[in-house]
Amino acid sequence: MATHGRKAPLHNEEMLINMGPQHPSTHGVLRLVLRLRGEMIESCRCVIGYLHRCHEYISERNGWIRSLPLTDRLDYLSPITCEWAMALAAERLAQVEVPERAEWLRVLSAELYRIASHLVFVGTFGNDLAAVTMFLHTFRERELIMDIFEKLTGQRMTCHYIRVGGVGWDLPAGLDREIRQALDVIESRLREYDDLFTNNRILRARTEGVAEISAERCRAYGASGPVARASGVDFDLRRDAPYGVYDRFDYRVILGNRGDCLDRFTCRMEEMRQSARICRQVLDGLPPGEIRTKLPARFKTPEGVAYGAVEGARGECGYFAIGDGTEAPYRLKIRSGGFSNLHLIEDILVGWKVADVVTILGSIDIVLGDIDR
Amino acid sequence: MAERGWLENWVNGIVQPLYEVAPWIVHLVPILWILILIVGSVLILIWAERKVSADIQSRVGPLHHGPYGLFQSIWDALKLLTKEDTIPKQADRLVFCVAPYIVFLPAILAYVVIPVGNGLIAADLNVGLWYLVAVGSIAVLGIIVAGWASNNKWSLLGGMRAAAQLITYEIPMFLSVVVIIMMAGTLSLDQIVRSQSGGSWSLAPPDAPFLNWNCFTLPGMIAAVLYLVAALAEVNRQPFDLPESESELVSGFNTEYSGMRFGIFFVAEFSNTALVSGIAATLFFGGWSSPIVSEGEGFWRIFGDGVLWYFVKITILIYCMMWVKWTLPRVRIDQMLQIAWKGLIPLALINIAIAVAHVAWVGA
Amino acid sequence: MTVQEAAAAVQSELSDLAESIETRERDVLVRCAAKDIPQVMARLRDGATSCDYLTFVTAADYPPSEDSTGRMDLWYHLRSLSLRIEVLVTASIARDGESVRTVSDLYPTAVWHERECYDLLGVVFAGHPDLTRILLPDDWRGHPLRKDYTEDMNDLTYTTEKRWPEMSEARKPGG
Numbered sequence A: 001m002a003t004h005g006r007k008a009p010l011h012n013e014e015m016l017i018n019m020g021p022q023h024p025s026t027h028g029v030l031r032l033v034l035r036l037r038g039e040m041i042e043s044c045r046c047v048i049g050y051l052h053r054c055h056e057y058i059s060e061r062n063g064w065i066r067s068l069p070l071t072d073r074l075d076y077l078s079p080i081t082c083e084w085a086m087a088l089a090a091e092r093l094a095q096v097e098v099p100e101r102a103e104w105l106r107v108l109s110a111e112l113y114r115i116a117s118h119l120v121f122v123g124t125f126g127n128d129l130a131a132v133t134m135f136l137h138t139f140r141e142r143e144l145i146m147d148i149f150e151k152l153t154g155q156r157m158t159c160h161y162i163r164v165g166g167v168g169w170d171l172p173a174g175l176d177r178e179i180r181q182a183l184d185v186i187e188s189r190l191r192e193y194d195d196l197f198t199n200n201r202i203l204r205a206r207t208e209g210v211a212e213i214s215a216e217r218c219r220a221y222g223a224s225g226p227v228a229r230a231s232g233v234d235f236d237l238r239r240d241a242p243y244g245v246y247d248r249f250d251y252r253v254i255l256g257n258r259g260d261c262l263d264r265f266t267c268r269m270e271e272m273r274q275s276a277r278i279c280r281q282v283l284d285g286l287p288p289g290e291i292r293t294k295l296p297a298r299f300k301t302p303e304g305v306a307y308g309a310v311e312g313a314r315g316e317c318g319y320f321a322i323g324d325g326t327e328a329p330y331r332l333k334i335r336s337g338g339f340s341n342l343h344l345i346e347d348i349l350v351g352w353k354v355a356d357v358v359t360i361l362g363s364i365d366i367v368l369g370d371i372d373r
Numbered sequence B: 001m002a003e004r005g006w007l008e009n010w011v012n013g014i015v016q017p018l019y020e021v022a023p024w025i026v027h028l029v030p031i032l033w034i035l036i037l038i039v040g041s042v043l044i045l046i047w048a049e050r051k052v053s054a055d056i057q058s059r060v061g062p063l064h065h066g067p068y069g070l071f072q073s074i075w076d077a078l079k080l081l082t083k084e085d086t087i088p089k090q091a092d093r094l095v096f097c098v099a100p101y102i103v104f105l106p107a108i109l110a111y112v113v114i115p116v117g118n119g120l121i122a123a124d125l126n127v128g129l130w131y132l133v134a135v136g137s138i139a140v141l142g143i144i145v146a147g148w149a150s151n152n153k154w155s156l157l158g159g160m161r162a163a164a165q166l167i168t169y170e171i172p173m174f175l176s177v178v179v180i181i182m183m184a185g186t187l188s189l190d191q192i193v194r195s196q197s198g199g200s201w202s203l204a205p206p207d208a209p210f211l212n213w214n215c216f217t218l219p220g221m222i223a224a225v226l227y228l229v230a231a232l233a234e235v236n237r238q239p240f241d242l243p244e245s246e247s248e249l250v251s252g253f254n255t256e257y258s259g260m261r262f263g264i265f266f267v268a269e270f271s272n273t274a275l276v277s278g279i280a281a282t283l284f285f286g287g288w289s290s291p292i293v294s295e296g297e298g299f300w301r302i303f304g305d306g307v308l309w310y311f312v313k314i315t316i317l318i319y320c321m322m323w324v325k326w327t328l329p330r331v332r333i334d335q336m337l338q339i340a341w342k343g344l345i346p347l348a349l350i351n352i353a354i355a356v357a358h359v360a361w362v363g364a
Numbered sequence C: 001m002t003v004q005e006a007a008a009a010v011q012s013e014l015s016d017l018a019e020s021i022e023t024r025e026r027d028v029l030v031r032c033a034a035k036d037i038p039q040v041m042a043r044l045r046d047g048a049t050s051c052d053y054l055t056f057v058t059a060a061d062y063p064p065s066e067d068s069t070g071r072m073d074l075w076y077h078l079r080s081l082s083l084r085i086e087v088l089v090t091a092s093i094a095r096d097g098e099s100v101r102t103v104s105d106l107y108p109t110a111v112w113h114e115r116e117c118y119d120l121l122g123v124v125f126a127g128h129p130d131l132t133r134i135l136l137p138d139d140w141r142g143h144p145l146r147k148d149y150t151e152d153m154n155d156l157t158y159t160t161e162k163r164w165p166e167m168s169e170a171r172k173p174g175g
Helices: A055-062 A069-073 A079-094 A100-128 A132-153 A175-198 A201-207 A215-220 A226-230 A261-285 A337-343 A354-364 A368-372 B006-021 B025-056 B072-081 B093-111 B128-136 B138-149 B153-184 B189-196 B218-234 B259-284 B298-303 B307-327 B333-363 C003-014 C034-046 C110-121 C165-171
Strands: A014-019 A031-037 A040-047 A304-312 A315-323 A331-335 C018-023 C028-032 C053-062 C071-080 C085-093
Touching (some): A031 A354, A055 A331, A079 A304, A100 A175, A132 B025, A201 A261, A226 A261, A261 A354, A315 A337, A315 C053, A315 C071, A331 C053, A337 A368, B006 B025, B025 B259, B072 B259, B128 B189, B138 B259, B153 B259, B218 B307, C053 C110
Antiparallel strands (some): A014 A031, A304 A315, C053 C071, C071 C085
């Protein structure tokens, strides 16, 4: 730009750039409209809805039982989360008792999938930062969990394991030992990732101090899960709004103190270790019994409202249901952790560089299926 | 007159009768072998990159075409030739089409002065290093105009990053080369190699001639490390591949390139890798001189000074570069510039002072 | 804090504003008038209940039938992270016309939740900084989660000519 006069300031062009729905690092179909000045971001607008599949509408039309398999497709990296939340909402509305063994199996599957989801996070975070090897190594470990679920449910990713009133299948013989072996392998590889990646100077330089989010901002924006806990918000639904049998197990809730990208990363690494700890406790103490309560042939929920929320890998995933005495909820609202977490992006990206966009977005760890529902 | 290597004698045996027929053949021979060298090394390097990365990532890599997937690169090149040639609608057509060749040209030009073997050098310029410095800077221009001409904001960002990065990292690269010039006292690359194989700086005992190599002197060691780090940045390899950072800029400056134009960028990157490894081997690691003393005749002469050791050295250097690429994350642009300005350049300047002391000490 | 204690705290805060306060198994259900929503939320946030976390904002559509006029039920779910309590606040508004004041100045997360409410159910929040569609395309007609939404409100056949008329001109031969 031409500057006239000696005192005119140096004028930098402002550039409007579109990190479009198709991009290697937006973790799904997310559109970020960025206003840049040089490499610095001045403002950011999030455009979502590219993966909106009308789950709420479908559930209201199809009913509880027939739309439970669809919930796998929301947060497809840890499908047990949304399945459990929907089952919780139905059970709380209809006052259904879940057998003890089923509750323990629910915990086992949820924690195994939390490990799998965080492994994907670590891998894609590394991939975004161009440590491509991390991606392949963590997916190799994730395959162990996928194999376990394939033996348990017949499916790797969209497993439809949790049903209203219990779980779908019981542990086959020998899977107990395979799960323990997988946990051993994963824990040893986590130590390897710490050496290779977490303590890497370049990673630290790129994530330490980047995009610090304060605890007040997390609370104000409704952020939950590792994002909020890394900023110091001491809230974990498993401990503070208990569901299932989580109060029987001994585990630590991981808190960070600065809330920067490195804290979010290390929180998730530690959470994997805690999940492995919970899984071992479940396997050690699994009680015998039924895995599913017998429901009437046409399962109806009475009138009333209920909110069932679980602590997913991405935060609080909840189903708010208004029952009306029929087989389908009158209104089903899906509260997804990623939706509120992603809202933070519009604020925290300002002032950082283009190269930090992928770091920050990756550290929030979103899944667009969960956000757009 | 230095003695000729076995390979040069063999080549001469073929060329000599042709020379009697057509004297202009002697000018074609170096051009031909540079092209063979480049094309051959690129094809092998592409395969090697895929195999090495697969090994680090606990995968297998190409398997099907040829033994161990060796012919995969040829099929990939053929595939690139058959792709649709797209030029963005509003792109600057002339510049867009010329940019890949501007990037590829320095690789070919620079090979002219690299001594690949004993006497095997296309043109032994007595300003060889100066020529290398000059020619190596041309590639920067190609990347910047490729980013601009694509009419794509992401490519433009990649091009701008390239401008900052490549120009900045030329400084420590050439400052480290200055050290070698001081220690060898010549700009000719052939002479630099010969000085490392027991020339006038012969401080090494006769049964360990490799200790003459420049990397075993203090300033040479520091210069070698500086040069290799700066070379990684110059050839856009990770951890310094910001201009084409895949995960952020969707291929940066070469986003809009398809088909053989993209192929030329790709080939240029690999031939640049081989080139800087070759320069590093020549300047610091003794070029074609052998680390072992070999007096053998016939076949065993292959293990004497010559082409084999040049290729062994660049193989080791390239393997290390690939190893670094697939292990480390990428630095951010400001961190990268900080590494150069606050780390490498001061170190290079201090190294020149050390080299002055070294030359004075050895000379006395 | 147990649910009973939470109900007592809510009662002390909202005794004049709430139409009814119900203690349920896990949460406290507060029913109030739509015009009081901002005040109710402010008191719940700043008072003894210290509900600093808005989980979601949603609505349920009750279309008019022979025994009732239509209404839209708003639902807000609040949590107190420190006291570990949940509060559900509900209010009724008319399906069209009357709007409710936004709570996004109290809880910034409501910006997106209220946008979703508007997008899918047509609830207009007065004072909202950016009340545009969030999940559906900007040119969508109708609000799908209303019970009187029909699929013929939007032409879902997707051709280049319809979506980008200027591009289909360019693709014609000679264009």
